[in-house]
Amino acid sequence: RDTLTSRPLRYNVEGNKSTSPVTPAVKDLVKVLYGGKRFGNHVDEVWPNLFIGDITVANDRYSLWKLGITHVLNAAHGKIHSRVFVHCAVGVSRSASLVLAYLMIHHHYTLLEAINRIKEHRWIFxxxxxxxxxxxxxxxxxxxS
Structure with a gap:
Protein backbone atom coordinates (compact mmCIF):
# COMPACT_ATOMS: atom_id res chain seq x y z
CA ARG A 1 0.00 0.00 0.00
CA ASP A 2 1.04 3.55 -0.64
CA THR A 3 1.67 4.99 2.82
CA LEU A 4 0.64 8.48 1.74
CA THR A 5 -2.76 7.59 0.32
CA SER A 6 -3.37 4.25 2.06
CA ARG A 7 -4.43 2.88 -1.34
CA PRO A 8 -2.99 -0.26 -2.88
CA LEU A 9 0.17 0.27 -4.90
CA ARG A 10 -0.43 -0.21 -8.62
CA TYR A 11 1.56 -2.73 -10.61
CA ASN A 12 1.62 -3.51 -14.30
CA VAL A 13 1.50 -7.00 -15.80
CA GLU A 14 5.28 -7.36 -15.49
CA GLY A 15 5.07 -6.66 -11.74
CA ASN A 16 6.60 -3.18 -11.90
CA LYS A 17 5.11 -0.14 -10.16
CA SER A 18 2.77 1.70 -12.46
CA THR A 19 0.93 4.99 -12.44
CA SER A 20 -1.24 3.97 -15.36
CA PRO A 21 -4.57 2.43 -14.27
CA VAL A 22 -5.15 0.54 -17.55
CA THR A 23 -7.16 -2.66 -17.35
CA PRO A 24 -4.98 -5.44 -18.81
CA ALA A 25 -6.26 -7.59 -21.65
CA VAL A 26 -7.54 -11.06 -20.79
CA LYS A 27 -4.43 -12.68 -22.34
CA ASP A 28 -2.23 -10.56 -20.05
CA LEU A 29 -4.34 -11.50 -17.04
CA VAL A 30 -3.94 -15.16 -17.98
CA LYS A 31 -0.14 -14.67 -18.01
CA VAL A 32 -0.28 -13.22 -14.50
CA LEU A 33 -2.48 -16.08 -13.33
CA TYR A 34 -0.06 -18.67 -14.75
CA GLY A 35 2.77 -17.17 -12.69
CA GLY A 36 3.54 -18.13 -9.09
CA LYS A 37 2.50 -21.28 -7.30
CA ARG A 38 0.30 -23.65 -9.24
CA PHE A 39 -1.36 -25.64 -6.53
CA GLY A 40 -4.12 -24.95 -4.12
CA ASN A 41 -4.69 -26.08 -0.59
CA HIS A 42 -8.14 -27.05 0.51
CA VAL A 43 -8.40 -23.62 2.17
CA ASP A 44 -6.30 -20.44 2.21
CA GLU A 45 -6.80 -17.08 3.92
CA VAL A 46 -6.40 -14.60 1.04
CA TRP A 47 -7.45 -11.47 2.90
CA PRO A 48 -7.87 -10.95 6.66
CA ASN A 49 -10.84 -13.12 7.67
CA LEU A 50 -11.59 -14.06 4.05
CA PHE A 51 -10.86 -17.58 2.85
CA ILE A 52 -11.08 -19.37 -0.49
CA GLY A 53 -11.27 -23.10 -0.69
CA ASP A 54 -12.95 -26.15 -2.02
CA ILE A 55 -15.99 -28.22 -1.21
CA THR A 56 -13.99 -30.55 1.05
CA VAL A 57 -13.59 -27.86 3.69
CA ALA A 58 -17.09 -26.49 3.09
CA ASN A 59 -18.49 -29.88 4.08
CA ASP A 60 -16.22 -30.24 7.12
CA ARG A 61 -17.89 -28.42 10.02
CA TYR A 62 -14.97 -29.11 12.34
CA SER A 63 -12.50 -27.45 9.95
CA LEU A 64 -14.80 -24.45 9.55
CA TRP A 65 -15.18 -24.17 13.33
CA LYS A 66 -11.42 -24.52 13.84
CA LEU A 67 -10.82 -21.67 11.37
CA GLY A 68 -13.43 -19.51 13.08
CA ILE A 69 -15.56 -19.35 9.93
CA THR A 70 -18.92 -17.76 10.66
CA HIS A 71 -20.34 -17.63 7.12
CA VAL A 72 -19.99 -19.74 3.99
CA LEU A 73 -20.64 -18.44 0.49
CA ASN A 74 -21.30 -21.33 -1.87
CA ALA A 75 -20.32 -20.50 -5.44
CA ALA A 76 -20.79 -24.10 -6.61
CA HIS A 77 -24.58 -23.76 -6.72
CA GLY A 78 -24.22 -9.64 0.46
CA LYS A 79 -21.82 -8.29 2.26
CA ILE A 80 -18.53 -9.98 3.28
CA HIS A 81 -17.59 -8.48 6.63
CA SER A 82 -17.34 -11.47 8.98
CA ARG A 83 -14.89 -14.34 8.87
CA VAL A 84 -16.08 -15.80 5.57
CA PHE A 85 -15.16 -18.92 3.63
CA VAL A 86 -15.87 -18.61 -0.10
CA HIS A 87 -15.88 -21.88 -1.99
CA CYS A 88 -16.79 -23.57 -5.20
CA ALA A 89 -16.04 -27.12 -6.31
CA VAL A 90 -12.26 -26.66 -6.67
CA GLY A 91 -11.69 -23.18 -5.22
CA VAL A 92 -9.86 -21.57 -8.14
CA SER A 93 -12.38 -20.01 -10.55
CA ARG A 94 -15.90 -19.15 -9.34
CA SER A 95 -14.98 -18.50 -5.72
CA ALA A 96 -11.84 -16.61 -6.73
CA SER A 97 -13.89 -14.43 -9.09
CA LEU A 98 -16.25 -13.49 -6.27
CA VAL A 99 -13.36 -12.56 -3.98
CA LEU A 100 -11.66 -10.58 -6.76
CA ALA A 101 -14.88 -8.60 -7.30
CA TYR A 102 -15.16 -8.03 -3.55
CA LEU A 103 -11.62 -6.62 -3.34
CA MET A 104 -12.28 -4.41 -6.36
CA ILE A 105 -15.61 -3.04 -5.13
CA HIS A 106 -15.04 -2.74 -1.39
CA HIS A 107 -11.28 -2.19 -1.15
CA HIS A 108 -10.77 -0.22 -4.40
CA TYR A 109 -8.22 -2.61 -5.88
CA THR A 110 -7.79 -2.78 -9.63
CA LEU A 111 -8.35 -6.21 -11.14
CA LEU A 112 -4.63 -6.78 -11.53
CA GLU A 113 -3.93 -5.66 -7.96
CA ALA A 114 -6.64 -7.97 -6.63
CA ILE A 115 -5.25 -10.91 -8.61
CA ASN A 116 -1.75 -10.27 -7.33
CA ARG A 117 -3.01 -9.87 -3.76
CA ILE A 118 -4.81 -13.20 -3.78
CA LYS A 119 -1.94 -14.92 -5.58
CA GLU A 120 0.29 -14.04 -2.61
CA HIS A 121 -1.73 -16.65 -0.70
CA ARG A 122 -3.41 -19.01 -3.16
CA TRP A 123 -3.25 -20.21 -6.72
CA ILE A 124 -6.37 -19.05 -8.58
CA PHE A 125 -7.45 -19.26 -12.18
CA SER A 145 -13.69 6.86 -9.21
Missing part, protein backbone atom coordinates in the same frame (compact mmCIF):
# COMPACT_ATOMS: atom_id res chain seq x y z
CA UNK A 126 -10.81 -17.70 -13.04
CA UNK A 127 -12.11 -18.93 -16.39
CA UNK A 128 -11.98 -16.64 -19.43
CA UNK A 129 -15.68 -15.72 -19.13
CA UNK A 130 -15.21 -14.58 -15.53
CA UNK A 131 -12.04 -12.67 -16.49
CA UNK A 132 -13.99 -10.82 -19.17
CA UNK A 133 -16.70 -9.92 -16.65
CA UNK A 134 -14.10 -8.80 -14.11
CA UNK A 135 -12.45 -6.60 -16.76
CA UNK A 136 -15.82 -4.93 -17.43
CA UNK A 137 -16.23 -4.36 -13.69
CA UNK A 138 -12.69 -2.97 -13.46
CA UNK A 139 -13.32 -0.50 -16.27
CA UNK A 140 -16.69 0.49 -14.79
CA UNK A 141 -15.19 1.09 -11.36
CA UNK A 142 -12.41 3.24 -12.82
CA UNK A 143 -14.98 5.46 -14.57
CA UNK A 144 -16.81 6.12 -11.30
Missing amino acids: PNIGFLKQLRVLDMKLRKT
Whole structure:
Protein backbone atom coordinates (compact mmCIF):
# COMPACT_ATOMS: atom_id res chain seq x y z
CA ARG A 1 0.00 0.00 0.00
CA ASP A 2 1.04 3.55 -0.64
CA THR A 3 1.67 4.99 2.82
CA LEU A 4 0.64 8.48 1.74
CA THR A 5 -2.76 7.59 0.32
CA SER A 6 -3.37 4.25 2.06
CA ARG A 7 -4.43 2.88 -1.34
CA PRO A 8 -2.99 -0.26 -2.88
CA LEU A 9 0.17 0.27 -4.90
CA ARG A 10 -0.43 -0.21 -8.62
CA TYR A 11 1.56 -2.73 -10.61
CA ASN A 12 1.62 -3.51 -14.30
CA VAL A 13 1.50 -7.00 -15.80
CA GLU A 14 5.28 -7.36 -15.49
CA GLY A 15 5.07 -6.66 -11.74
CA ASN A 16 6.60 -3.18 -11.90
CA LYS A 17 5.11 -0.14 -10.16
CA SER A 18 2.77 1.70 -12.46
CA THR A 19 0.93 4.99 -12.44
CA SER A 20 -1.24 3.97 -15.36
CA PRO A 21 -4.57 2.43 -14.27
CA VAL A 22 -5.15 0.54 -17.55
CA THR A 23 -7.16 -2.66 -17.35
CA PRO A 24 -4.98 -5.44 -18.81
CA ALA A 25 -6.26 -7.59 -21.65
CA VAL A 26 -7.54 -11.06 -20.79
CA LYS A 27 -4.43 -12.68 -22.34
CA ASP A 28 -2.23 -10.56 -20.05
CA LEU A 29 -4.34 -11.50 -17.04
CA VAL A 30 -3.94 -15.16 -17.98
CA LYS A 31 -0.14 -14.67 -18.01
CA VAL A 32 -0.28 -13.22 -14.50
CA LEU A 33 -2.48 -16.08 -13.33
CA TYR A 34 -0.06 -18.67 -14.75
CA GLY A 35 2.77 -17.17 -12.69
CA GLY A 36 3.54 -18.13 -9.09
CA LYS A 37 2.50 -21.28 -7.30
CA ARG A 38 0.30 -23.65 -9.24
CA PHE A 39 -1.36 -25.64 -6.53
CA GLY A 40 -4.12 -24.95 -4.12
CA ASN A 41 -4.69 -26.08 -0.59
CA HIS A 42 -8.14 -27.05 0.51
CA VAL A 43 -8.40 -23.62 2.17
CA ASP A 44 -6.30 -20.44 2.21
CA GLU A 45 -6.80 -17.08 3.92
CA VAL A 46 -6.40 -14.60 1.04
CA TRP A 47 -7.45 -11.47 2.90
CA PRO A 48 -7.87 -10.95 6.66
CA ASN A 49 -10.84 -13.12 7.67
CA LEU A 50 -11.59 -14.06 4.05
CA PHE A 51 -10.86 -17.58 2.85
CA ILE A 52 -11.08 -19.37 -0.49
CA GLY A 53 -11.27 -23.10 -0.69
CA ASP A 54 -12.95 -26.15 -2.02
CA ILE A 55 -15.99 -28.22 -1.21
CA THR A 56 -13.99 -30.55 1.05
CA VAL A 57 -13.59 -27.86 3.69
CA ALA A 58 -17.09 -26.49 3.09
CA ASN A 59 -18.49 -29.88 4.08
CA ASP A 60 -16.22 -30.24 7.12
CA ARG A 61 -17.89 -28.42 10.02
CA TYR A 62 -14.97 -29.11 12.34
CA SER A 63 -12.50 -27.45 9.95
CA LEU A 64 -14.80 -24.45 9.55
CA TRP A 65 -15.18 -24.17 13.33
CA LYS A 66 -11.42 -24.52 13.84
CA LEU A 67 -10.82 -21.67 11.37
CA GLY A 68 -13.43 -19.51 13.08
CA ILE A 69 -15.56 -19.35 9.93
CA THR A 70 -18.92 -17.76 10.66
CA HIS A 71 -20.34 -17.63 7.12
CA VAL A 72 -19.99 -19.74 3.99
CA LEU A 73 -20.64 -18.44 0.49
CA ASN A 74 -21.30 -21.33 -1.87
CA ALA A 75 -20.32 -20.50 -5.44
CA ALA A 76 -20.79 -24.10 -6.61
CA HIS A 77 -24.58 -23.76 -6.72
CA GLY A 78 -24.22 -9.64 0.46
CA LYS A 79 -21.82 -8.29 2.26
CA ILE A 80 -18.53 -9.98 3.28
CA HIS A 81 -17.59 -8.48 6.63
CA SER A 82 -17.34 -11.47 8.98
CA ARG A 83 -14.89 -14.34 8.87
CA VAL A 84 -16.08 -15.80 5.57
CA PHE A 85 -15.16 -18.92 3.63
CA VAL A 86 -15.87 -18.61 -0.10
CA HIS A 87 -15.88 -21.88 -1.99
CA CYS A 88 -16.79 -23.57 -5.20
CA ALA A 89 -16.04 -27.12 -6.31
CA VAL A 90 -12.26 -26.66 -6.67
CA GLY A 91 -11.69 -23.18 -5.22
CA VAL A 92 -9.86 -21.57 -8.14
CA SER A 93 -12.38 -20.01 -10.55
CA ARG A 94 -15.90 -19.15 -9.34
CA SER A 95 -14.98 -18.50 -5.72
CA ALA A 96 -11.84 -16.61 -6.73
CA SER A 97 -13.89 -14.43 -9.09
CA LEU A 98 -16.25 -13.49 -6.27
CA VAL A 99 -13.36 -12.56 -3.98
CA LEU A 100 -11.66 -10.58 -6.76
CA ALA A 101 -14.88 -8.60 -7.30
CA TYR A 102 -15.16 -8.03 -3.55
CA LEU A 103 -11.62 -6.62 -3.34
CA MET A 104 -12.28 -4.41 -6.36
CA ILE A 105 -15.61 -3.04 -5.13
CA HIS A 106 -15.04 -2.74 -1.39
CA HIS A 107 -11.28 -2.19 -1.15
CA HIS A 108 -10.77 -0.22 -4.40
CA TYR A 109 -8.22 -2.61 -5.88
CA THR A 110 -7.79 -2.78 -9.63
CA LEU A 111 -8.35 -6.21 -11.14
CA LEU A 112 -4.63 -6.78 -11.53
CA GLU A 113 -3.93 -5.66 -7.96
CA ALA A 114 -6.64 -7.97 -6.63
CA ILE A 115 -5.25 -10.91 -8.61
CA ASN A 116 -1.75 -10.27 -7.33
CA ARG A 117 -3.01 -9.87 -3.76
CA ILE A 118 -4.81 -13.20 -3.78
CA LYS A 119 -1.94 -14.92 -5.58
CA GLU A 120 0.29 -14.04 -2.61
CA HIS A 121 -1.73 -16.65 -0.70
CA ARG A 122 -3.41 -19.01 -3.16
CA TRP A 123 -3.25 -20.21 -6.72
CA ILE A 124 -6.37 -19.05 -8.58
CA PHE A 125 -7.45 -19.26 -12.18
CA PRO A 126 -10.81 -17.70 -13.04
CA ASN A 127 -12.11 -18.93 -16.39
CA ILE A 128 -11.98 -16.64 -19.43
CA GLY A 129 -15.68 -15.72 -19.13
CA PHE A 130 -15.21 -14.58 -15.53
CA LEU A 131 -12.04 -12.67 -16.49
CA LYS A 132 -13.99 -10.82 -19.17
CA GLN A 133 -16.70 -9.92 -16.65
CA LEU A 134 -14.10 -8.80 -14.11
CA ARG A 135 -12.45 -6.60 -16.76
CA VAL A 136 -15.82 -4.93 -17.43
CA LEU A 137 -16.23 -4.36 -13.69
CA ASP A 138 -12.69 -2.97 -13.46
CA MET A 139 -13.32 -0.50 -16.27
CA LYS A 140 -16.69 0.49 -14.79
CA LEU A 141 -15.19 1.09 -11.36
CA ARG A 142 -12.41 3.24 -12.82
CA LYS A 143 -14.98 5.46 -14.57
CA THR A 144 -16.81 6.12 -11.30
CA SER A 145 -13.69 6.86 -9.21
